[in-house]
Amino acid sequence: MSAVIGLRLADGRDVVVKVRPDAPRVAVCIEVQRRLFQAGYPCPEPLTGAAPFGGDIATAEVYVPGGAVLPSADRAASVFAEAFAWLIRLAPSPAEMPALGPAPSWAAWNHAGGGLWPRSEDSDVDLDKVSGAEWIDDAGRRARDRLRIGGSGAVLGHCDWLAGNLRWSEDALLVVHDWDSVTADSEDVLVGFAAALYSTVDADKPATVEDTRRFLVAYGRARGRDLSADELQRAWAAGVWTRAYDAKFQHAAGLPVTSLSENEAGERLRRVGICSTEIGGGRVSDPG
Known part of the structure; x- marks a missing residue:
């Protein structure tokens, strides 16, 4: 890219x-x-x-050198969430800036195209025409449908809160990179992306269901107000959508699907308020 x-x-x-x-x-x-x-x-x-x-x-x-890829494991959820809340608090209002569209593909759940999936920046493959692994499409569609309900005004934030884009000095944030990933969306969506993408013990493995839960709790604490029930559901839905997009891209490229499993999609969608019998024919049981 x-x-x-x-x-x-x-x-x-x-x-x-x-x-x-x-x-x-x-x-x-x-x-x-x-x-x-x-x-x-x-x-x-x-x-x-x-x-x-x-x-x-x-x-x-x-150039900002140095720093560790991950903070201490027992503090990861808190410090990643605090760093994100700090960013949201300091970022200018979208109204102060020129239009910031379109969003990067992995954050473009509300893209202008007619299909479920947006086009990737570095591929001409139409993900909507890629068959197989229908559970990924199902998870992405259900997450998108939930995101279309409710939501607050847009804020500016970072939509690629991967461990590889941050560096730490012990548990203090040293630097955040990849500012091409700035986008405008409702706060709960941006928080949901971050909570689903960050890492705790391995930079190559995104958050588990429990990691995401801890991040969302820590974010509410960091901003001084817990996420409401609606905000929590939309945050979980945003995480499902971005992880499902990555999984669909991996499937289309013939790569191992590592961003999301069918079981984990079901567990995350249950947090959105969608019961397991609605997902993939009711085959989902345990969290990933």
């Missing part, structure tokens, strides 16, 4: 240059990153806006 190059400038500064296809949303993402840095959030300082680079665009930011 992009080329990322580390450079040492003549004045000794270490910087990171990122080159990717031109898209209007990139300039907005960089401005959000700039405002968060100025507000004291631990993200790399942008050094440029989005500059033309051949047929693509490039941006540059300060």
